[in-house]
Amino acid sequence: MARPNRHRPFRPDPAQMALAPAVSGNAINGLGEAEPRRPRMVYWAPDADDIAHGDMQRYFYQQSAKVLGFADKRAARQEVIDAPMPPLAATPRDARPEDWTADLARFVEAGDCDRTGVAAMRAEWAYADRTVPQSRVIVLGVQHDYDQIATAPEPEAGLEVVTQYTRAAAAAKKIAGWLREQGWEAEPVTGPMTSAITLIPPAIACGFGELGKHGSLINPEFGASFRLSAVLTDAPFATTPPRAFHVDDFCASCQICEDACPPAALFPEKQTVRGETKWYVDFDRCLPFFNQTHGCAICIAVCPWSRPGVGINLAEKLARRAERAR
Numbered sequence: 001m002a003r004p005n006r007h008r009p010f011r012p013d014p015a016q017m018a019l020a021p022a023v024s025g026n027a028i029n030g031l032g033e034a035e036p037r038r039p040r041m042v043y044w045a046p047d048a049d050d051i052a053h054g055d056m057q058r059y060f061y062q063q064s065a066k067v068l069g070f071a072d073k074r075a076a077r078q079e080v081i082d083a084p085m086p087p088l089a090a091t092p093r094d095a096r097p098e099d100w101t102a103d104l105a106r107f108v109e110a111g112d113c114d115r116t117g118v119a120a121m122r123a124e125w126a127y128a129d130r131t132v133p134q135s136r137v138i139v140l141g142v143q144h145d146y147d148q149i150a151t152a153p154e155p156e157a158g159l160e161v162v163t164q165y166t167r168a169a170a171a172a173k174k175i176a177g178w179l180r181e182q183g184w185e186a187e188p189v190t191g192p193m194t195s196a197i198t199l200i201p202p203a204i205a206c207g208f209g210e211l212g213k214h215g216s217l218i219n220p221e222f223g224a225s226f227r228l229s230a231v232l233t234d235a236p237f238a239t240t241p242p243r244a245f246h247v248d249d250f251c252a253s254c255q256i257c258e259d260a261c262p263p264a265a266l267f268p269e270k271q272t273v274r275g276e277t278k279w280y281v282d283f284d285r286c287l288p289f290f291n292q293t294h295g296c297a298i299c300i301a302v303c304p305w306s307r308p309g310v311g312i313n314l315a316e317k318l319a320r321r322a323e324r325a326r
């Protein structure tokens with residue numbers, strides 16, 4: 001039986017719904033499409049005029065601009081994104097691939113980010129109208145303050161998301177700058193407007209976790225409570241292997257996020273999306289609530305993996321269970 005939900009029934013603001021385009025965001029995302037294809041940008045466009053949901057994206061920013069703190073935090077993030085990069089050194093550093101990758105640990109040790117990984121770039125991660133020439137995607141993760149995220153859908157949670165996107169952007173800029181000082185071109189990719197690539201697939205490929213029913217990545221260390229940024233480069237980093245924690249098995253018998261989602265945007269089963277069977281969030285249902293609550297984040301907050309200290313124990317328990325079942 002579904003748990004009680006104090007946010008249901010959710011009635012979207014008619015002024016927002018008047019901005020909805022005729023096309024479904026799920027159609028843009030390829031829900032129900034059996035053939036693989038590259039993703040199309042459905043939201044978080046650098047220029048809102050480039051997407052069908054551009055007016056709804058503008059509404060999101062207009063809503064949160066009315067709440068104290070968002071404008072200042074977004075301005076601080078923009079300052080980070082706009083900061084100049086160091087000049088490109090004339091001679092590219094020559095090092096072993098494993099040494100390049102090991103060097104990333106120092107950015108975690110310094111607190112710039114909380115996790116790094118490296119994936120070999122795949123064409124299918126780039127948006128349909130973008131070409132990414134670089135061979136490597138360095139993925140960076142930053143963990144939310146759980147107490148702030150746990151306030152979702154209050155504005156404090158949305159403010160924490162902007163704080164961590166800023167931190168993720170600063171880490172991407174710092175690592176890209178370091179690479180340029182080593183004589184290698186590097187392009188920082190900062191969220192939420194990544195512009196070139198979708199971040200979740202490369203993050204899965206390089207060990208950040210598995211996709212949960214709520215459409216966000218889950219790993220034992222951060223649960224689902226983290227944000228991503230990336231750096232694109234040709235510096236010859238060794239790739240980081242994927243990791244599996246039996247998240248699929250867990251999600252199949254858990255419905256906490258399904259019950260907690262005010263607009264009932266989470267499917268109980270995996271869906272076919274551009275030729276892949278995976279957990280998927282109903283974009284058209286999620287977006288109006290997301291927009292009216294400055295980014296919602298309820299599904300991330302309620303996920304048991306996100307609670308501090310829980311994910312590691314869960315992963316160990318699931319690994320033991322899988323071992324017994326072999």
Ligand code: SF4
Nearest residue numbers: 261286296297298299
């Ligand atoms: S972010 Fe979207 S999917 Fe998640 S709980 Fe909120 S409305 Fe539901």
Ligand code: SF4
Nearest residue numbers: 212213251254257303
């Ligand atoms: S709340 Fe439960 S079903 Fe939803 S993503 Fe987390 S573990 Fe999976």
